[in-house]
Amino acid sequence: MRIERVLAAAGLATGDAPEVTDHGRSGDLVARCGDAFVKIARRSETWNARALERESAVLRWLAGKAPVPQVLWSGAVADDLALVMRAAPGTAVSHVPEADAEAALTATVRTLAALHALSIAGCPFDQRLSLKLAEAEARVAGGAVDESDFDAERLGLTAAEAWARLTAAIPATEDLVLAHGDASLPNFIWGANVTLIDLGRFGIADRYQDLSLFLRSAQRNHPQVDAVHLLATHYPLTDLDAVRLAFYQFLDEFF
Structure with missing residues (x-):
């Protein structure tokens, strides 16, 4: 449900069921959704939420400077912070x-x-x-x-x-x-x-x-x-x- 809420907020409909790939060492929820990756951190988990918010800003700043995934959307959804990126091939x-x-x-x-x-x-x-x-x-x-x-x-x-x-x-x-x-x-x-x-x-x-x-x-x-x-x-x-x-x-x- 958390993943579906983020995809809806991002205006994305992949047509594929999300595939949870990891909960990450940090505790973030990570899922593959078609050709996109979704990362979600609970806002109450301060360290994780801060790192995810920072990562969103880093990806935007590094675009065109270094090989990084394209940010498709980032923001808050209910109790979560989320980042949606184009999946890197490989x-x-x-x-x-x-x-x-x-x-x-x-x-x-x-x-x-x-x-x-x-x-x-x-x-x-x-x-x-x-x-x-x-x-x-x-x-x-x-x-x-x-x-x-x-x-x-x-x-x-x-x-x-x-x-x-x-x-x-x-x-x-x-x-x-x-x-x-x-x-x-x-x-x-x-x-x-x-x-x-x-x-x-x-x-x-x-x-x-x-x-x-x-x-x-x-x-x-x-x-x-x-x-x-x-x-x-x-x-x-x-x-x-x-x-x-x-x-x-x-x-x-x-x-």
Whole structure:
């Protein structure tokens, strides 16, 4: 019923029964409806609703600058906030066949490099570390951190204990780019090109925000591919900073 209400508000009639594809780690309801995707967050779920509202604005701002889905409609319906997008053709890079994994990862690296090469001037979306840390601290205080989902080396820590360790390792500087913000492989759709999706954390941030999550996700989803080598070959960075990689993977525990 929630999906049907959104489609009606958007003036869309697909003729096909909605196919719920995910409830997402964030708790959003995600459904495929013909050639459109619908994402819905309850307005009462503050973190999710804020991220979805932000994603709608990001997609509109990035249109024509980077490969992102077309926004068909966004707005409020009853107790929900919703975003309706044109479905990106292709397959999530996390789910491509093993035979295609290296080609898909290479295309993803090149897409990240192109995104990071765009000028940050005029970008209204700020994800600098000071803001990310403030949001992370608020999530700890609000009980919004899923301690059961910590990476293996941090399982058993409370959110407060993890926060204390993170804040002892904050980098002194940032290398700012336009960052996807959640550059895990499910958020890249590989087809004729690579489309960026799930952009609720997009904004001006350190490039390692993306590089760290890309490498972690590549290791988990396609361990047979040397993703570090692909970065060295296709991304304009001389050496990877292992300390920054570890820090930004740690920071992701709070989101």
